[in-house]
Amino acid sequence: MVLLTLSPTLDADSRSWVTRLRSPDREAAARDLHGLLLRAARHEIGRRARGGWDGDLDDLARQSADDALVAILRKLDDFRGDSRFTTWAYKFALLEAGVKMRRRAWQRREVTLDPEDWGRMFDTARGPDEDAELRELLGAVRAAIATALTAHQRQVLVAIVLDGVPIDVLAERTGRTRGAVYKTLHDARRRLRAQLAADGLVIG
Amino acid sequence: MSEHPHDPGQLLGRLLGPAEDELSCDACFEALDRYVECELAGGDADGLVPGMAAHLQGCPACREDHESLLAYVRSEEGR
Numbered sequence: 001m002v003l004l005t006l007s008p009t010l011d012a013d014s015r016s017w018v019t020r021l022r023s024p025d026r027e028a029a030a031r032d033l034h035g036l037l038l039r040a041a042r043h044e045i046g047r048r049a050r051g052g053w054d055g056d057l058d059d060l061a062r063q064s065a066d067d068a069l070v071a072i073l074r075k076l077d078d079f080r081g082d083s084r085f086t087t088w089a090y091k092f093a094l095l096e097a098g099v100k101m102r103r104r105a106w107q108r109r110e111v112t113l114d115p116e117d118w119g120r121m122f123d124t125a126r127g128p129d130e131d132a133e134l135r136e137l138l139g140a141v142r143a144a145i146a147t148a149l150t151a152h153q154r155q156v157l158v159a160i161v162l163d164g165v166p167i168d169v170l171a172e173r174t175g176r177t178r179g180a181v182y183k184t185l186h187d188a189r190r191r192l193r194a195q196l197a198a199d200g201l202v203i204g
Numbered sequence: 205m206s207e208h209p210h211d212p213g214q215l216l217g218r219l220l221g222p223a224e225d226e227l228s229c230d231a232c233f234e235a236l237d238r239y240v241e242c243e244l245a246g247g248d249a250d251g252l253v254p255g256m257a258a259h260l261q262g263c264p265a266c267r268e269d270h271e272s273l274l275a276y277v278r279s280e281e282g283r
Contacts, residue, residue, distance in 0.1 A: 040276055043276060043279075044272055044276070047272075078234075082237070082238040083237035083238045083240075083241045084237075084241065086280070087237040087240065087241055087273070087277050088237045090237075090273060090276055090277065090280075091233065091236050091237050091240075091269070091273050094269060094272045094273050094276060095233065095269050097272075098265075098268055098269055098272060099265075102265075121215065122215075134212050134213060134216065135212065137216060138212055138215065138216055141216065141219055141220070145219075157219070160264075161215075161218045161219050166264070166265060167263070167264065167265040168265055177229075178229050178265055179228055179229040179230045182228070182229045182262075182263050182265075182266075183228065185221070185262075186221065186226070186262070189219070189220055189221035189262070192219065192220055193220055193223070196220075203220060203223070204223060
C-alpha cells in the first residue's frame with residue numbers, strides 16, 4: 001500500500017530498502033542502514049576534523065548515525081522516491097554530523113548577543129573590491145542595522161554575519177530551530193533592503 | 205568562492221543576503237537529495253527546485269550541508 005506512493009521510476013535498490021524497512025525483517029534492514037549512515041558520518045566528521053581522529057570523534061559519528069537512523073525511520077513515509085533512497089538517507093547522517101561538529105567547535109566559546117562594538121567589522125572591512133560607492137552602501141547598512149531592525153533581529157544578524165556564529169550553534173544556545181533562526185535573519189535582511197531602497201540606494 | 209571576512213563586497217553580500225525569493229531551511233532539507241542528484245546528472249537543478257540556489261547563497265548551514273551531500277554522493281558514485 002505504501003509502495004504505491006513511491007515513484008514508478010524508483011530504482012530496485014531503493015525499493016528494496018523501503019520494503020525491507022517495512023517488513024518483519026526491519027531490524028536487520030535498520031542495522032544495515034546504520035552501517036551506511038555510520039560510514040557517511042565518519043567521512044564527514046573526518047573531513048571536518050582535517051585528519052585528526054580519536055575516540056570522541058568516533059562517538060560523535062556513532063551519535064550522528066544513531067540520530068539519523070531515528071529520523072529516517074520516523075520520516076520513512078515522507079520518502080517518495082524522488083531520489084535514490086541512499087541519497088535521501090545520507091542527507092540525514094551528514095546533517096547530524098555537520099551540526100554536531102559545528103557545535104563541538106564552539107562548545108567552549110561564548111556567544112555574546114548584541115555586543116556594543118558590533119560596528120567594528122565595518123571599520124576593519126578592507127579589500128580589493130573597495131570603492132566609494134561600496135563604502136557608502138556599507139555605511140547605510142550600518143545605520144539601518146542600528147535603526148531599522150528589532151533588537152532580536154539585530155542580535156541574530158550580528159551574531160551570524162559579523163561574529164561568524166554558526167546558525168546551529170545560535171539555535172542551540174537560544175533554544176530554537178535552525179529554521180526559526182534563519183527566518184529571523186531573512187526578515188532582518190529584508191528590512192535592511194527595504195530601508196536602503198527607501199534611502200534611494202540601489203542594490204543588487 | 206573563497207571567504208574573506210573583511211572584504212567589503214563579501215560583507216555586504218552576507219549582510220543583505222540574496223535578493224531573490226528563497227526556500228526555508230526545512231524546505232531546503234526536504235528537497236536537498238533530489239536537487240543534488242539533478243546536479244550530478246547535469247540537469248537543471250535550479251529549475252527543478254526554485255529558490256534553492258538563493259537559499260544556499262543566504263544560509264551558511266544549509267550551504268555546508270549541500271556541499272557535504274554533493275561531495276559524498278559523488279564520491280559514492282565513484283566507488
